[in-house]
Amino acid sequence: MRKCLGFWLLLLFLIPQEVLADNPIMKDKSFSVPAVIVYEGKVYYYVATDMEKKGNTYGKKEWNVYSSMDLENWKLESQFEEPKINMTNRSTVKASHLIVKNDDFFWYVLTESDDNIPDYRVDVIKSDHPVQEWQDTSAVSVIPPDMMDELDDVERVAWKESTLSVSMNENGEAYLFFGKNNLYYVKLKENMVDLENSIKKVYINGFKGSFAGGAKIHQHKDTYYMTFTVNSPQVIGYATAKNLAGPWEYKGIIMDESTEIAPFYANIFSFQEQSYFIYHSKPVTEKQRSNGSVAIEEIYYQDGLIASPVTPTASGTDGPSYLIQQAGGNLALRINDERLVVSVAEEEQYDFRWHQTPGLIGSDQVNIVSFQSENRPGFYLVNQDNRLQVKQDDGSTEFAEIASFRIVPGLSDKTAYSIQPYNKDQYFLFMREDIIEFRKKEELADLELATFHLAAKEDIVPELQTKPVKYSESSEEPYRDGNDSLKGLESSQMIEKEETNWVVVCVVLLSAILIILIIRKYIKS
Incomplete structure (x- = not known):
């Protein structure tokens, strides 16, 4: 009796009592073009709701402001139609960014018109509150369409997924970054609207491949980090600089490509002495594959670099992930692509990790749970004809039922x-190296093979490594613009390189002349 009571008490701590911040962090809608700020002990998150599709893009009509004091519980603070823009027929927001300066909030948006020949512009909206007054304030133009036309030296179709980021240095000077195939930056005046100087292009040293937009800037200690989307399928790369004006050095990939995730629009921010990587991804439910969702991971810095690659996880910041391990041995359940295998447990490998949640079936019983693959978000353990398999959630009631299980005291160790199927209380999970299935108790020759430890494990911190530079199919040279001129117009670094090259040439020529003179003198003598 005491053992059973201890089991149920332990179960109260083992099984989550409410849905917290596992990924995606907002599950009621599909979101896109995220922006995040930290202000007075809260994280504010601004996202647009994907509305009706217009051609090959989505109109962004409804904006949502969420806040959290712990990154686990999120509150919807405000919901309103998109910010007022100073032109009609501008219903598609391609990118957005928020920044706080002297307790004033500046919301920058890059918008596209609905005309047959679209134009683009950057506007800013100002408020003295992180939540209120956005819907009552008209935008002020920062980069008007005619100025954008002068900069846009690639085909218009290239502006599908754009960059918009604003960052301030330690002197309070703000820089606006924007673009897509071409990345530009400009220093802003004190009012955060007018341009201080001319617009320049950004050059990223050592980067070869296709720049796909979504660049965001953040600072950690004395270094600036630029995250951006690379290539297709999409991955998140990053570069570093000591100055917002550059030079920027490519450092590698933070998040690699994933069939389920396809990450982009990544933000990095610090909160309560921990850094977080928040990104836009595909949703984890099959029926919403064309829409977007938002996920979050912890990140770590090592020697000025970001420990990578960061793995997209199902648990996000919501507690530990679990091993499903035999109670009488060292074998554990592992996902291999979309197959299940039983192998010797390796707890530092994501393939062995499972995110445990309340049962998808929606039962109020504390011992009804579901298991989601930690590194394949959206893929759950299911009972398929008394065989344990892993399948992607299709959002149906039928799936919720086969993906829900009952946790009971162990058959060989209380x-x-x-583990039992939700709808078959006479069957128990039986697992050995060559068999993973559900059997009736009388069919179990060894009860230890149907008894498991659900062991909570700490987060896996990636080892510091720099992924090799990615190349696009046509790129064999450093990142170039549409006219094949190196990025970094008016870049002091490029000027220094050219000066260095001339010095080398002069030294070589003078040495050659000196050698010739010595040889001639020797011949005459």
């Missing part, structure tokens, strides 16, 4: 656990 301090451990046995």
Whole structure:
């Protein structure tokens, strides 16, 4: 009796009592073009709701402002139609960014018109509150369409996924970054609207491949980090600089490509002495594959670099992930692509990790749970004809039922656990190297093979490594613009390189002349 009571008490701590901040962090809608700020002990998150599709893009009509004091519980603070823009027929927001300066909030948006020949512009909206007054304030133009036309030296179709980021240095000077195939920056005046100087292009040293937009800037200690989307399928790369005006040095990939995730529009921010990587991804439910969702991961810095690659996880910041391990041995359940295998447990490998949630079936019983693959968000353990398999959630009631399980006291050890299908309480999970299936108790020759430890494990911190530079199919040279001129117009670094090259040439010529003179003198003598 005491053992059973201990089991149920332990179960109260083992099984989450409410849905917290596992990924995606907002599950009621599909979101896009995210922006994030930290202000007075809260994280504010601004996202647009994907509305009706217009051609090959989505109109952004409804904006949502969420806040959180712990990154686990999110509150919807405000919901309103998109910010007022100073032109009609501008219903598609391609990118957005918020920044706080002297307790004033500046919301920058890059918008596209609905005309047959679209134009683009950057506007800013100002408020003295992170949530209120956005819907009552008209935008002020920062980069008007005619100025954008002068800069846009690639085909218009290239502006599908754009960059918009604003960052301030330690002197309070703000820089606006924007673009897509071409990345530009400009220093802003004190009012955060007018341009201080001319617009310049950004050059990223050592980067070869296709720049796909979504660049965001953040600072950690004395270094600036630029994250951006690379290539297709999409991955997130990053570069570093000691100055917002550059030079920027490519450092590698933060998040690699994933069939389920396709990450882009990544933001990095610090909150309560921890850094977080928040990104736009595909949703984890099959029926919403064309829409977007938002996920979050912890990140770590090592020697001025970001420990990478960061793995998209199902648990996000919501507690530990679990091993499903035999109580009487060292074998554990592992996902291999979309197959399940039983192998010797390696707890530092994501393939062995499972994110445990309340049962998808929606039962109020504390011991009804579901298991989602930690590194394949959206893929759940299911009972398919008494065989344990892993399948992607299709959002249906039928799927929720086969993906829900009952946790009961272990058959061979009451301090451990046995696992039953939600709708078949006579069957128990039986697992050995060559068999993963559900059997009736009388069919179990060894009860230890149907008894498991659900062991909570700490987060896996990636080892510091720099992924090799990615190339596009046509790129064999450093990042170039549409006219094949190196990025970094008016870049002091490029000027220094050219000066260095001339010095080398002069030294070589003078040495050659000196050698010739010595040889001639020797011949005459």
